[in-house]
Amino acid sequence: MIFTEVSFTTWCLLVGGFHLLLGIAMLAGRGMAAEAAKRFPRSAIAGAILSALAFIWAAVIVHVAPLDFIARFKTPIVVLLVISIPVSWFWMADLLAARALGLILVLVPAPVLLATRFLDSGWRLVMVVLMYVWAVAGMDFIMAPYHCRDAIGWLAAKPARFALAGAVSALVGLVVALLPSLV
Secondary structure (H helix, E strand, C coil): CCCCCCCHHHHHHHHHHHHHHHHHHHHHCHHHHHHHHHHHHHCHHHHHHHHHHHHHHHHHHHHHCCCHHHHHHHHHHHHHHHHHHHHHHHHCCCCHHHHHHHHHHHHCHHHHHHHHCCCCCCCHHHHHHHHHHHHHHHHHHHHCHHHHHHHHHHHHHCHHHHHHHHHHHHHHHHHHHHHHHHC
8 A cells, every 4th residue: 555654753744734834824824825715626726736636646546555356457447547637627627626635635544544553552543533534524525515615715704713723723733743752
């Protein structure tokens, strides 16, 4: 499986760093960040980049997965996933960034949960819960991308609410980044 050799510490730093940077951006540039966030779900550039990343990641997972029952279909599946990139840009252009974000939120938890699997500390459950939240949010964004758009719109509607969300994201990032020292 891909990314299985990535350590728990590395995943904590990546996920924590993402949350911390997102939170700082939301706190530092409240007005600009809120407007950028509102534009994100319909952003063609963000949609193209995130969907390409997500489909390539999915193709690599299918290619390297030890699934004997689909062994003879692996090449066609990988080709179809790669072909899906421009097809998604054309036929799913509306809210593509939200859908692609959802797909990434669904893909990330698997290797992270594998990295936490054999740790003895109860602190690992912080990362486990966060990854399940990501996975459920990702499934929701894939099925109903307007939920992503509406949630961002609700958060960005009031500066105090947006700042609180940024503070929570930064705090989550800090806690997650410090988890390896507690585990």
